[in-house]
Amino acid sequence: xxxxxxxxxxxxxxxxLALNYHQGFIxxxxxxxxxxxxxxxxEQIFASLRRSGLILSNRGVKGGYTLALPPQSIYVGDIxxxxxxxxxxxGCVSDEGDEDDSRCGKSNSCLARNxxxxxxxxxxxxxDSITLQDMLNWKQ
Amino acid sequence: xxxxxxxxxxxxxxxxLALNYHQGFIxxxxxxxxxxxxxxxxEQIFASLRRSGLILSNRGVKGGYTLALPPQSIYVGDIxxxxxxxxxxxGCVSDEGDEDDSRCGKSNSCLARNxxxxxxxxxxxxxDSITLQDMLNWKQ
DNA sequence: GAAAATCCAGAGTATTTTAGTATGCTTTAG
DNA sequence: CTAAAGCATACTAAAATACTCTGGATTTTC
Numbered sequence: 304x305x306x307x308x309x310x311x312x313x314x315x316x317x318x319x320l321a322l323n324y325h326q327g328f329i330x331x332x333x334x335x336x337x338x339x340x341x342x343x344x345x346e347q348i349f350a351s352l353r354r355s356g357l358i359l360s361n362r363g364v365k366g367g368y369t370l371a372l373p374p375q376s377i378y379v380g381d382i383x384x385x386x387x388x389x390x391x392x393x394g395c396v397s398d399e400g401d402e403d404d405s406r407c408g409k410s411n412s413c414l415a416r417n418x419x420x421x422x423x424x425x426x427x428x429x430x431d432s433i434t435l436q437d438m439l440n441w442k443q
Numbered sequence: 444x445x446x447x448x449x450x451x452x453x454x455x456x457x458x459x460l461a462l463n464y465h466q467g468f469i470x471x472x473x474x475x476x477x478x479x480x481x482x483x484x485x486e487q488i489f490a491s492l493r494r495s496g497l498i499l500s501n502r503g504v505k506g507g508y509t510l511a512l513p514p515q516s517i518y519v520g521d522i523x524x525x526x527x528x529x530x531x532x533x534g535c536v537s538d539e540g541d542e543d544d545s546r547c548g549k550s551n552s553c554l555a556r557n558x559x560x561x562x563x564x565x566x567x568x569x570x571d572s573i574t575l576q577d578m579l580n581w582k583q
Numbered sequence: 584g585a586a587a588a589t590c591c592a593g594a595g596t597a598t599t600t601t602a603g604t605a606t607g608c609t610t611t612a613g
Numbered sequence: 614c615t616a617a618a619g620c621a622t623a624c625t626a627a628a629a630t631a632c633t634c635t636g637g638a639t640t641t642t643c
Contacts, residue, residue, distance in 0.1 A: 304444060304445075304446060304523075304527065304530045304531070304532065304566060305444075305531060305532060305533070306444060306532045306533050306559075307629095307630070307631085308630075308631060308632090309630090309631085311533045311555070311559075314555050314558065315555045318554050318555055330588080330589065330590090331589080331590075332588090332589080341631090341632065341633080343632080343633065343634080344631070344632055344633085346590075346591075346592095347592095347632090349590090349591095350590090350591070350592080353590095353591095360589095360590060360591090361589085361590080361639095361640085362588095362589060362590045362591080362638075362639045362640060363587095363588070363589055363590075363638095363639050363640025363641055364587065364588045364589060364639095364640060364641040364642065365588080365589080365640080365641060365642090366588075366589045366590060366639080366640070366641090367589075367590085368590090379558060383444075387444065390444045391444070391445060392444065392445060392446045393445070393446050393451045414458050414578050414579065414581060414582060415451070415454050415455045415458055415578070417578065417581045418454065418519060418573065418578060419446075419451075421569065421573075422566070422569060422570070425565065425566070425569045426444060426562070426565070426566060429561065429562060429565045430562070433558065433561075438554050438555070438557065438558060439554065441554060441557045442554060447600090447601070447602085448601075448602060448603090449601090449602085470617080470618065470619090471618080471619075472617090472618080481602085481603065481604080483603075483604065483605080484602070484603055484604085486619075486620075486621095487603090487621095489619090490619095490620070490621080493619095493620095500618095500619065500620090501610095501611085501618085501619080502609075502610040502611060502617095502618065502619045502620080503609090503610045503611025503612060503616095503617070503618055503619075504610090504611060504612045504613075504615095504616065504617045504618060505611080505612060505613095505617080505618080506610080506611070506612090506617075506618045506619060507618075507619085508619090
């Protein structure tokens with residue numbers, strides 16, 4: 304039950320953008336160095352975030368990235384699902400839509416399946432209840 | 444956020460043992476074939492479960508495995524932590540004991556860290572609230 | 584309009600983890 | 614004694630992960 308580094312880095316970078324919301328576009332290089340993340344790796348991560356519409360970009364000198372929405376409208380669940388794919392504790396509960404097409408067909412696996420579904424939904428519920436702004440407010 | 448096959452298989456096998464509680468010792472071969480899991484792989488999994496005290500074994504003919512406690516006293520959290528290691532969404536929240544020795548030392552990472560802690564605890568809470576018996580009762 | 588700063592894209596690679604096999608030994612009932 | 618079972622450890626193949634590399638495209642500034 305571990306997040307990928309993409310998810311971890313992505314959340315940290317998004318917090319960085321949230322802290323600098325209203326400061327205009329922030330160059331990726333400054334985020335990468337502040338968060339100690341490889342710049343090229345972070346570029347890949349930001350490409351996913353941009354394509355999914357969570358951030359906006361400007362090219363050229365004075366370019367950079369900024370949140371597409373205010374921090375109170377961006378949920379960590381969205382960030383993590385974009386970067387790590389849907390929360391799927393085991394293969395047979397792949398996604399919300401096709402809940403019943405990928406059964407393992409085995410004897411007691413249905414009993415276990417209920418657990419995986421609960422686990423999946425439980426994790427999603429938490430991640431979909433926390434916004435970037437919530438995290439900023441945790442600052443002691 | 445995916446469970447390992449060890450965790451998945453282990454939970455399924457423990458459900459199998461729970462269903463056959465009071466039937467005495469069940470040979471691993473029958474569990475492996477019923478659940479369609481490689482016998483040798485399942486042996487490794489059961490070795491961990493036995494060393495952790497969740498199951499008991501008998502050797503020789505008529506040997507096999509059985510739950511060390513009744514199904515209502517075994518929590519899925521225990522099974523999964525034995526087989527997958529402690530729930531650790533990211534490295535810096537490695538375990539309950541040493542919460543503050545493995546900080547990343549980076550600027551905003553503490554804000555993210557609160558999230559990882561919440562996530563870790565949230566998952567553990569769910570898994571520690573469900574027993575094998577609970578899962579048997581889900582049988583429709 | 585050249586140069587520099589920035590984003591953008593896709594291929595390639597090295598490491599680690601995972602999931603499983605292989606081999607062989609030990610114990611016990613009958 | 615033999616067959617059925619558990620026990621232990623080493624090995625390996627495949628997949629996923631976490632990056633790096635290379636080269637471009639856009640935009641501001643001088």
